[in-house]
Amino acid sequence: MAQPLDWQKSSFSGGAAGNECVELAQSDRTLLLRESDDSSRVLPVTPDGLAALLARIRASHA
Template sequence: MTEPQNWSKSSFSGGGEGDTCVEIALLPGRIAIRDSKAPSQGTLTIPIGSFDALIQSLKRTTV
């Protein structure tokens, strides 16, 4: 698998240093996700469609 080069963090990241969030990066057909506080600890990759479904589900449950 190719290691992503362009990580993005949500503009809603909290904390004094803005490091209490996850980061995402695009890969061909997949989204890579990692912990912004510990990026070297590992990366989770999921299909783009599954990521979209996750985000839509979170939006429905957010107050």
């Protein structure tokens, strides 16, 4: 039986209800991303892939 995932909310979560945020969990060597308001859609990424994604987001907002 698979262990339940421990989803962590982003420290930048917004919205009055607190449900407009990104959540992150780890499954083996894969990181899983999902949006709180649609938890059925999960994006698997590697740590390097997530680092690249975050770098591109930061660069586009600089």
